Amino acid sequence: MADRVKPMGMDRALISKMGAKYDSGLEYEVRGWIKALIGEDIGEGPSNVEKSLRDGVILCTLMKKVIDGTPSESLPAACAKTDLKPSPSELPFKQMENIEKFLKAAHKYGVPNTSLFQTVELYEARNLPMVLATISHVGTEAQRHNYQGPTIGSKPTEKHNVNFSYEQLKQSHGSIGLQSGTNKFATQKGMRIGSIRHISDIRADDLLKEGNTLLTLQAGTNKFASQKGMTGFGAVRHIADIRADEFDKDGENVITLQAGTNKFASQKGMTGFGAVRHVSDIRADDFDPNTQSHIGLQAGSNQFASQKGMTGFGAVRHICDIRADDLDREAQAEIPLQYGTNRGASQKGMTSFGSQRHIADIKVSDLAEDMKRQDLNMTPKEYQAFRQQMEATEQKNEEPQYE
Numbered sequence: 353m354a355d356r357v358k359p360m361g362m363d364r365a366l367i368s369k370m371g372a373k374y375d376s377g378l379e380y381e382v383r384g385w386i387k388a389l390i391g392e393d394i395g396e397g398p399s400n401v402e403k404s405l406r407d408g409v410i411l412c413t414l415m416k417k418v419i420d421g422t423p424s425e426s427l428p429a430a431c432a433k434t435d436l437k438p439s440p441s442e443l444p445f446k447q448m449e450n451i452e453k454f455l456k457a458a459h460k461y462g463v464p465n466t467s468l469f470q471t472v473e474l475y476e477a478r479n480l481p482m483v484l485a486t487i488s489h490v491g492t493e494a495q496r497h498n499y500q501g502p503t504i505g506s507k508p509t510e511k512h513n514v515n516f517s518y519e520q521l522k523q524s525h526g527s528i529g530l531q532s533g534t535n536k537f538a539t540q541k542g543m544r545i546g547s548i549r550h551i552s553d554i555r556a557d558d559l560l561k562e563g564n565t566l567l568t569l570q571a572g573t574n575k576f577a578s579q580k581g582m583t584g585f586g587a588v589r590h591i592a593d594i595r596a597d598e599f600d601k602d603g604e605n606v607i608t609l610q611a612g613t614n615k616f617a618s619q620k621g622m623t624g625f626g627a628v629r630h631v632s633d634i635r636a637d638d639f640d641p642n643t644q645s646h647i648g649l650q651a652g653s654n655q656f657a658s659q660k661g662m663t664g665f666g667a668v669r670h671i672c673d674i675r676a677d678d679l680d681r682e683a684q685a686e687i688p689l690q691y692g693t694n695r696g697a698s699q700k701g702m703t704s705f706g707s708q709r710h711i712a713d714i715k716v717s718d719l720a721e722d723m724k725r726q727d728l729n730m731t732p733k734e735y736q737a738f739r740q741q742m743e744a745t746e747q748k749n750e751e752p753q754y755e
Contacts, residue, residue: 373481374398382487385504386410389417401484402477408450412438414487415457418494418501426497430460448475458486462493 358364379401383394390413394404405411416436419427434457439446451471459468467489473479492505528534567574607614647654687694725735 367478370479370481371398375481375484378481378484378488381504382484385487385491385502386414388502390414398477398480402474402480405483406475406477407438407440407442407447408452408454409438409440411454411487412436412450412457415454415461415490418490418499419457419461421501422494422497422499428460428462428497431457434460444475451475455486458490458493461490462496463489 379396383396383401387393390410392404392410392413394401394410413436419431419434419436422431436453436457438450438453441447448471451474455468455471459465463486467486469479469482469486474483488505490505491503492508494501494503495505496508527536565574605614645654685694721735725732728735728738730738
């Protein structure tokens, strides 16, 4: 049997998480129980337990010992014909068959499917805590079936049915549960469901009379200087009562920095709070009158060629004012490179935007002739005359020479 690929990624994290649940205390109980029943020691630690139980022989022997020691009147009928003879072969599938025999016998003995481990969880050491839990559950079922011998695991739960009479049930009608406030103790004894508990019934005869005139710190105490003499809640603290006889009269005309001081140049002369600072009061006598017709660079300067003559903010810059008298008339029929020029071979003759470029219309011979004409630096008419002259010369040279 080929080895399984080692778990990676999330599978490895899940196996590590299950391995963290391994209970050494439960392993100690299982190891002692197996040794007490069949005399086999499975070792200590997950690796030794996995090696000892991996072939399934010890598990089959243990299960056979438990079934044989269970009284016949308590033994489930399904366990009567259970094959628990293990195969000592070292073949992987034979060892897995031994584990499967143990699982089937445990299920027939009473262990539910949800408490059984899978064969690969033991054979590949994927979930050893579940293996120990299954063996412990076998010990619990052995206690349920009155096994004559040592057992492990928790005590089995038994179904307990109780039938109360109507008189017994009626006795609970006068009781209030703890959630609603029970009436079974001193302060609530005799109360029925829904009755009101009056807080005002609490006796307050021992309260100090003098405390009625005291204000707590949370409400503003009246036991210190500024509030001395207040005798009730809700009294007003008058700020105007604070004596200010020693205030400096000269300070009445001073504005603090937070409100905008009047002790420096730009605010000198202000004598009260709330006065308006007029921006228009700033003297601008030294401004140059010649600069009134200048437009700053941020707004678009009128001091250069394209904007010269503009005298105010917001004037429109007309692009059509640019003189174009010097534009070449011949250039109007040219298409720039961005739109696909018509000055080369493939667009020759195009005079407007949007015309289609037919690639199939281009002839290779025309391209060669046009390139040759450009190399000779001739106009089309000059090149045509030159071609005719060359053809005439070639015809003359091809005529036979007679002596």
